[in-house]
Amino acid sequence: MPVSDIWEVLRRPLITEKGTALAAEGKFLFEVHPDCTKAQVKQAIERAFKVSVVAVNIAVMPGKSRRWKRWTAYQSDWKKAVVTLKSGERIELFDA
Template sequence: MSQERLMKVLLAPLVSEKTARLADTSRQYAFKVLPDASKPEIRQAVEKLFEVKVTNVQVARVKGKVKRFGQTLGKRSDWKKAYVTLAEGQDIDFMGAE
């Protein structure tokens, strides 16, 4: 896989109470990823960007909600998220200022 592709696979970290709890208890971090990203691509991208060892990757497709805009109905885009489990002793710090 090309370096260019790996740099585009991860779109954003998902930071919420649920993901913070997952990070504390089971070393799992959540990311918004490209809809066509594969598990090996996600693993390589996280290992390259954050210099950590990934033990497991789980992906989930999130269906977009149907929303009303005045009288017209609209639909938000579907998207994909990945839960990445890190090896023992590994950590990703999104909030840390160095």
């Protein structure tokens, strides 16, 4: 499935303790569409935030199992992208 829309590729920013520490190094975390590639993530970040992307690293995070009474449900696997920006550039979304 080709993913073309910017906000279809970038699902949401990940604001975590680890992500905040990485932001000081110019690296930002995003949850992305499971079918997208590094090139699509790079293009979406550059078009959405008007910054220069140096590198994109992607990891597939395994879904967790949840129990409710006697049933077990499983969350879907999801994809995380670590985006490295050109030195001196920032994404305003993470400055708050």
